[in-house]
Amino acid sequence: MDYVRLGKSGLKVSRICLGTMTYGDPKWRDWVLGEEESRPFVQRALELGVNFFDTADMYSVGRSEEVVGRALRDFARREEVVIATKVFNPMGKGPNDRGLSRKHIMDAVHASLKRLGTDYIDLYQIHRFDPETPLEETLQALHDLVRLGMVRYIGASSGLAYQFAKSLYLADLHGWTRFVSMQNHYNLVYREEEREMMPLCCEEGVGVIPWSPIARGFLAGNRKGGEAQTVRARSDAFGERLYRTEGDYQIAERTVQVAQQLDVSSAQVAIAWLLQQEGVSAPIVGASKMHHLDEAVDALSVRLSDENRRFLEEPYQPHPVLGI
């Protein structure tokens, strides 16, 4: 396993982060695994040297944090792992059960700590920006969490570059804790982040940890028009909305071709492409079968040539903003 600093922070993370949206409660989404099925993935990831685990309060409505927290307590020392979770999405029906107000952030962090069974969160991320809360209120609340020792670092996920730039500016202006990472939607079939967000993160020393590096399985080579071959392919409505243009299918096809040339899997080509993009610290991969995890880690040794990269990138057509 390779480890890198998360942006210019001192925090060292494995270059593969295990995304844990797949682990929790199958009642939440058909493709989610229950606790007993999920635990071996956490254990195997640790064996492979993965120290970085990403969850969110909303995944399986809290169950993902419980399952992952328990598995990490059982299989790892707290100090050796980097636990990332998120706040923003609704966790109840009330008007204050969501968003990034000081009130909800304070309630949400307590609830996440309890579910994870830990005294502190390594990386606390805003899942989205909240148009109904002043950015200053959110940033000050997050800064207070760091000062209280409940949170060690803060990060953001999917927003517009101006919102993220403004957050960094406000933090500097007021001496508040800065975001160290950006968890964005970035993969071979969604590259709009290259316009503004990636250059901003590189310039500011913010670590980029892209979500859905395999485009939710779309780049795995088994999602060809109509023949849904896995539970997720059949039931991931959000994924279907994101990836479906002619260019997307051409890129998926080319990913398969490059994989055949290099004698690796399509998923590995998708991950390797991201690992070679400037500014990317660690793609956050999803794994529903054990070989997914091993392949993701092995993707660290897959080198794509300039020619491979040009071939993969050529059919890309600009997309509307997706996943924000």
Ligand SMILES: NC(=O)c1ccc[n+]([C@@H]2O[C@H](COP(=O)([O-])OP(=O)(O)OC[C@H]3O[C@@H](n4cnc5c(N)ncnc54)[C@H](OP(=O)(O)O)[C@@H]3O)[C@@H](O)[C@H]2O)c1
């Ligand atoms: N911040 C956000 O808004 C946000 C949004 C989405 C995700 N995330 C984070 O990102 C993580 C990853 O998201 P994701 O699950 O969508 O990521 P992904 O890595 O793009 O997709 C994972 C899916 O790809 C397929 N796959 C993976 N490896 C494979 C292999 N070697 N061979 C064949 N198929 C393979 C599997 O599909 P099948 O199950 O169909 O086999 C798997 O479920 C989440 O767990 C979460 O932590 C964050």
